[in-house]
Amino acid sequence: MTHIEVILPIFNEVKNIPILLERLDKVQKELNEQALLTYLFINDGSEDGSRELLNQLHFSRKDIRVIHLLHNFGHGPALACGVEHFKGNIAIFMDADLQDPPEAIPEMFEAWKKGAKTVVAERASRSENNKLLFNTFYYLLHKVAPTLPPVDFGTHCLLDVSVINRIRTLKEKTRYFPGLVGFASPKVEAIPVHRLKRVEGNSRVGLKGLIHLAITAFLSFSSMPVRFVSILGLLASVTALISGTVIVAIKVFTSLAIPGWASMMSALAFGSGIQLLCLGIIGEYIARIYDEVKERPLYLVETLLENGPHRSLSLENSDLMPKVLRF
Secondary structure, eight states, rough: OOOEEEEESSSSSTTTHHHHHHHHHHHHHHTTTTEEEEEEEEEEEEEEEEEEEEHHHHOOSSSEEEESSSSSHHHHHHHHHHHHHSSEEEEOOOOSSSSSSSSGHHHHHHHHTTOEEEEEEEEEEEEESOHHHHHHHHHHHHHHHSSSSOOOOOOEEEEEEEHHHHHTTTSSOOHHHHHHHHHSOOOEEEEEEEEEEOOOOOOOOOHHHHHHHHHHHHHOOOHHHHHEEEEEEEHHHHHHHHHHHHHHHHHHOOOOOOOHHHHHHHHHHHHHHHHHHHHHHHHHHHHHHHHHHHTTTTTTEEEEEOOTOOOOOOOOGGGGSSSEEEE
């Protein structure tokens, strides 16, 4: 039987976890004897009772593993933790905020049975806010990073174990997960889904987080920003050369010399603005180089709650009780 492990990063999702598990259990019934679903929860420093709930679920069910990270490292590192600790034939990545529909899993599995190694849930429509920002982001990203698959997807995807093993070889610290999936996949198949609104709690990625994600995506998979700096610098130099030539010609050959400091200060302010913009873009790349050379781990595990393949909760057989590893 095919083993599917569903990898779920968790941050303050105590109200959503029971609802999500109920829907995932229905998916397991739909798959019937075709596949076995198990769940790997990555608790990324939750503070709302998610930790305690996950501990209870782990000790009451045979199909749940839990990793508690030392503190909140972010969505990307939590996904990286799931990649490293995955066990099975197929990995399903999805968020636990109920915006990614688990009902798409059987359709993804059917595509895998037909030979697809990577199947993503393409966001054909959205119920959430900021739709214009998302659409603009994906449009610009696919323009400047042609190596990425032309698909609007985030976390929700199915990855064959062969794709997981390729992603495990990628050691970069600044990660844009959809980009890594596309990079490690021979071909990406898409299944259209409707992106739902968040049911409970607040999104962990606000406007500031979306801007950071966009910057990470652009800098990780495109050299266009640095090329833009070069083009901008060239245009500024040509403009300055032409302006200087015109000003000198007016001064030498006519009596219409440009008086005053206004034009000079305007040119100085324009040039300074261009320089600061260029330094800012280059600085973003340097900051990411600095993160890479530090070789600091993406995350630290505090506790790992493992289950044996045939765990029993009976006290008579303590060898089969859940294994708790603390770091």
